[in-house]
Amino acid sequence: xxxxxxxxEVPVWNPRNYLNSPETGxxxxxxxxxxxxxxxxxxxxxxIAFAIGGIFALLIRIELLTPGPTxxxxxxxxxxxxxxxxxxIFLFMIPAIPSGFGxxxxxxxxxxxxxxxxxxxxxxxxxxxxxxxxxxxxxxxxGADTGWTFYTPYSTxxxxxxxxxxLGAFILGFSSILTGLNFIVTTHTMRAPGLxxxxxxxxxxxxxxxxxxxxxxxxxxxxxxxxVAVEHAFGWGIFDPARGGDPVLFQHFFWxxxxxxxxxxxxxxxxxISEVVCAFSRKNIFGYKAVAYSSLGIAFVGFFTWGHHMxxxxxxxxxxGVFGVLSMFVGIFTAIxxxxxxxxxxxxxxxxxxxxxYFVGFxxxxxxxxxxxxxxxTVSLDVHWHDTYFIVAHFHFIMVGATLxxxxxxxxxxxxxxxxxxxxxxxxxxxxxMIILGFNFTFIPQFLLGNxxxxxxxxxxxxKFWPLNxxxxxxxxxxxxxxxxxxxxxxxxxxxxxxxxxxPWNSRGFEWNTPSPPPPENYETTPVYTHGPHEYDLPxxxxxxxxxxxxxxxx
Amino acid sequence: MPANTTYLAHHxxxxxxxTYAARLGMWxxxxxxxxxxxxLFAGYGVYRYLYPEAFREASRGLETWIGFVNxxxxxxxxxxxxxxxxxxxxxxxxxxRLLFGLSILLALAFLGLKAVEYTxxxxxxxxxxxxxxxxxxxxxxxxxxxxxxxxxxxLHAIHVVIGMTVLAVIGWRAGRGAYAAExxxxxxxxxxxxxxVDLIWIFVFPLIYLV
Numbered sequence: 163x164x165x166x167x168x169x170x171e172v173p174v175w176n177p178r179n180y181l182n183s184p185e186t187g188x189x190x191x192x193x194x195x196x197x198x199x200x201x202x203x204x205x206x207x208x209x210i211a212f213a214i215g216g217i218f219a220l221l222i223r224i225e226l227l228t229p230g231p232t233x234x235x236x237x238x239x240x241x242x243x244x245x246x247x248x249x250x251i252f253l254f255m256i257p258a259i260p261s262g263f264g265x266x267x268x269x270x271x272x273x274x275x276x277x278x279x280x281x282x283x284x285x286x287x288x289x290x291x292x293x294x295x296x297x298x299x300x301x302x303x304x305g306a307d308t309g310w311t312f313y314t315p316y317s318t319x320x321x322x323x324x325x326x327x328x329l330g331a332f333i334l335g336f337s338s339i340l341t342g343l344n345f346i347v348t349t350h351t352m353r354a355p356g357l358x359x360x361x362x363x364x365x366x367x368x369x370x371x372x373x374x375x376x377x378x379x380x381x382x383x384x385x386x387x388x389x390v391a392v393e394h395a396f397g398w399g400i401f402d403p404a405r406g407g408d409p410v411l412f413q414h415f416f417w418x419x420x421x422x423x424x425x426x427x428x429x430x431x432x433x434x435i436s437e438v439v440c441a442f443s444r445k446n447i448f449g450y451k452a453v454a455y456s457s458l459g460i461a462f463v464g465f466f467t468w469g470h471h472m473x474x475x476x477x478x479x480x481x482x483g484v485f486g487v488l489s490m491f492v493g494i495f496t497a498i499x500x501x502x503x504x505x506x507x508x509x510x511x512x513x514x515x516x517x518x519x520y521f522v523g524f525x526x527x528x529x530x531x532x533x534x535x536x537x538x539x540t541v542s543l544d545v546h547w548h549d550t551y552f553i554v555a556h557f558h559f560i561m562v563g564a565t566l567x568x569x570x571x572x573x574x575x576x577x578x579x580x581x582x583x584x585x586x587x588x589x590x591x592x593x594x595x596m597i598i599l600g601f602n603f604t605f606i607p608q609f610l611l612g613n614x615x616x617x618x619x620x621x622x623x624x625x626k627f628w629p630l631n632x633x634x635x636x637x638x639x640x641x642x643x644x645x646x647x648x649x650x651x652x653x654x655x656x657x658x659x660x661x662x663x664x665x666p667w668n669s670r671g672f673e674w675n676t677p678s679p680p681p682p683e684n685y686e687t688t689p690v691y692t693h694g695p696h697e698y699d700l701p702x703x704x705x706x707x708x709x710x711x712x713x714x715x716x717x
Numbered sequence: 718m719p720a721n722t723t724y725l726a727h728h729x730x731x732x733x734x735x736t737y738a739a740r741l742g743m744w745x746x747x748x749x750x751x752x753x754x755x756x757l758f759a760g761y762g763v764y765r766y767l768y769p770e771a772f773r774e775a776s777r778g779l780e781t782w783i784g785f786v787n788x789x790x791x792x793x794x795x796x797x798x799x800x801x802x803x804x805x806x807x808x809x810x811x812x813x814r815l816l817f818g819l820s821i822l823l824a825l826a827f828l829g830l831k832a833v834e835y836t837x838x839x840x841x842x843x844x845x846x847x848x849x850x851x852x853x854x855x856x857x858x859x860x861x862x863x864x865x866x867x868x869x870x871x872l873h874a875i876h877v878v879i880g881m882t883v884l885a886v887i888g889w890r891a892g893r894g895a896y897a898a899e900x901x902x903x904x905x906x907x908x909x910x911x912x913x914v915d916l917i918w919i920f921v922f923p924l925i926y927l928v
Contacts, residue, residue: 275728278738343745351738352728381749385756389868398864399846399857400760406857411763415756688730 173663175582176677183682195280196682200287201266202580207290208262209649211253218246220642223604223635229625236621240307241322243619247310248327252334253294255565256423259430260376261286261341263572264369266580268345270673270680271363273354273689278347286340289333297330309619311416314401314409318393328391335380335387338426342376345369356691363672363695364453368433371457375422375429375464383419386412410475417468425464425492427561428528429457431568432499435524438571439503440696441669442518443510447696449502459495467492473544482541489539496532500525515667516590520571523598527563531556534609549619552612555605563601570597570648577652578666582679583659589651596644603637670696724900736902743906747913750876754917757869761924764861771858775866776925778843778853783834784926787827788918794823795915798884801891802908808898810891817888820911824881831874838863869921873914880914883907 180198184190191199222242225232234242265283269276277283300306306324308317317324349370353362389400390412399405401412440447447453469477469485477485503525512518534556538544547553577585607630612618616627623631665674672695676684693700729735765772797820804812842850845864853859887907890896896904 277728279742280726280728282742339749343742343749346745347738347742350741351734377745377749378752381752382756385753389760392868393846396845397847398868399860400864400868402846405846406768406861408763408767411760415760 173661173666174677175661176664176679176681178681179582179677179679180682181582181679193284195276195284197265197269197277197280197283198580198680198682198684200283201262201264203287204257204265204290205262205580207287207294208254208258211249211294212258213649215246215249215254216642216645218242218249220638222246223638225621226623226631227635229628229631230622237307239621240619241305244306244309244327245301248297248306248331251310251423251427251561252331253297255427255561256334256338257290257341258569259434259565259572260345260369260372260426261290261337263434263576264345264372264430265341267576267673268348268366268369269352270579270676270684271366271671271695272349272352272357273672273685273691274348274352275683275685276352277344278351279344282340283344286337286344289340290337293330293333293335293337295330296333297327300324300326300330311420312387312390312412313416314390314393314407314412315403317390318402320394325391325394328387328394332384332387332391335384338376339380342373342380345373346377349373354685354689354691360451360454361691361694362454364436364447364450364457365433365671367454368429368436368457371461372426372429372433374458375426375461378465379419379422379426382415383423386415386419389415410472413472413475414468417471418465421468421471422461422464424557424561425460427565429460431524431565432457434568434572434575435503435521436499437671437696438517438521438575439506441575441667441671442513442515442521443507444513444698445506445510445696446694446698447502448505448508449498450694452498453502456495456498459498460492463488463491463495470539470544473541474548479541486539486541486544490536493532493536493539496528500529500532513667515574516585516587516594517571517575519591519594519598520567520574523594523601524564524567524571526598527559527567527601531559531563535560547612549617550612551608551616551618554618555608555612558605558608563605566601567598570594573648573652575667576673577655578662579673579676579678579680581656581659582662583655584662584666585655585659586651589647593644593647593651596640596647600637600639600641600644604634604641605637607631607634607637670698732900736900739902739906743909747909750913751917754869754872754920757865757872758920758924761865761869764858764865768856768858768861771854771856772862774854775843775859775862776928778841779866779926780834780837781926783830784922787830788922790823790827790830791915791918794820794827795912797823798908798911801888802901802904805891805896805901805904806898808896810894810896813896813904814888814892817884817891817907821881821884821888824877824884828874828877831870866925869925873917873921876914876917880911883910 180196191203194200221234222239225234225239225242265277300323303323303326305322306312306317306320306327307322308320308324312324312328349362349366392398393400393402399407401407401409403409436447436453467485467489469481470489473482473485534552538547538553538556574585574590577583611627611630611634614627616623662678664677667674672689672691675689724735725732726735729738797816801813801816801820804810804816838844841853842848843853843859843863844850845867846860849860849863851859854862884907887903891904
């Protein structure tokens, strides 16, 4: 094992890469079928969506700075939290890691020239854009005020522009389905010779599990959103109690998708983390099969837990208990992963670089958020916490805490591969500390608020909740500042960053076997795999030869 | 026809792999289609459980003979599509075109009969939700039955139209000799889609007309 991370070659910029070949014009980007370019376009689009959603979030926090009205009306506030949820979930979190990083990395990792259906891949991007434009049009037109859950009967009677937002989410679902379909087929058919399922990088395993959920759950969401839109537009009465419809049926439909959708958001995060933890502790993952299969386990169990969103929707106590216990199974599979990641660190040669800092943040948020999730799956406790800020803090810990940390870890880890440049390590750590601390200061007060009974989605609150709300808003501004720093140095590094070279982290993940940025066809000859990824115990596999001779003196 | 290399996309190493990928992709896509309808079938199941009497009465009011004839028409069209695929495996593109054309005519007959049925519903005021104006069924069950009826059969009809388009494009291309005995995957996938459209109707017919 060679713990030294000192780069043994002068970093070279790959002159013929996917960024400039075969062409560089805008047209060649818009019509590209190269998975790397599509991945980059997804990353840009989802980052813009993240910024929009983030601005909504900041406006919400500013409004909650004082107990009464601060900067907006109650109606505007309702629209703000709805749009924040819709944008963050459908436009950022669901596509960001699978469609962005997944598109870029999966073919590189499995030694393929492209995904199985490149045209479908491009279509997926344009479907995403179409959905985003329709949803944004609805927002400009006044937006919806139903919350991202679109609960009936309110969503079918509200006067706000809920239909375009629903249709936007419906169309985005198709983008998600197409990407998932593409990845499943790619993983099955495009693996290079020698890359057996047990040599597959864990990133690919997790993305595969995500894709299964995307394919199985999204059509049901599409249908139920369409039903709500039809009912809102034409009054067909499927979910309208006044016409004999059952509004709770909508909740069943909605959560049948939207609970698994939580795993669409968090499984890709786990995918990233499984790679980062190996690369930065220079050890192969502890318990490879357990980590791989637990992804599938989460995907499977995730389909049988939706009832835990409906403990207070008139569900029988027996059903509540069953759904509660099933929900806790997710905790078992997640714990398997957490234990294996921490066991991987043991006796590893840890490099505390920026991606690793985000890994540490991820681990804390996932465990903290996960433990509160187990508590919430207990029916008696959930009745107390239901619809309070405790829930808000819980799912932000998982969805933002875990997913955002993984997104940033992925950005810092793979930026040298994607852009061929290095990000500034010092600023990276500063921003990571700000983001992780800011996040804690934003959401830990919300746990306390929720436990004391502050309901979610309320515009004003009693004065006794004031101090904690101020703390939360202060934390959010630190978090936002950290994110702005990341954005700024990423854009700067894109142009002026130092050349990274093929493998600046000396990682043994398969994607690093290509030059940076990778050439359009990824590999000139199809690689043949003889071992799994991240096997740092093998002597000198694919270690680049030293460019300068070793120093002669012994000391 | 030219050798295999013409059909091979740049990123696949062999035509077998490419074919396998295309088939797998199509089957996964069909799975999402099934789930799309499953949501509606589940809704149907729930409301049938809530309003058993009204659903029985409303269902009895439908013209079962149209549904029955339509079932026969669709099953026949599936048969002609299968025949067309069989022609394609032997490299007979013109035969494929002819049989796919026949299937499209049958699909048109299906849509025509469906339109007749819809017209009857419109005249009888058997419409979804707030538009329901019939006095055949009392209570809220009737409007809900027809909301689901129009959603399910309407979505199915949209699929029929999409399927017809697919058959038309592939049949036309087959007639121009775009495929060969050793490569006819698009014909196969188009046929698969049409069988799915047929299969969904096989579930819709008993669910709405018979039970």
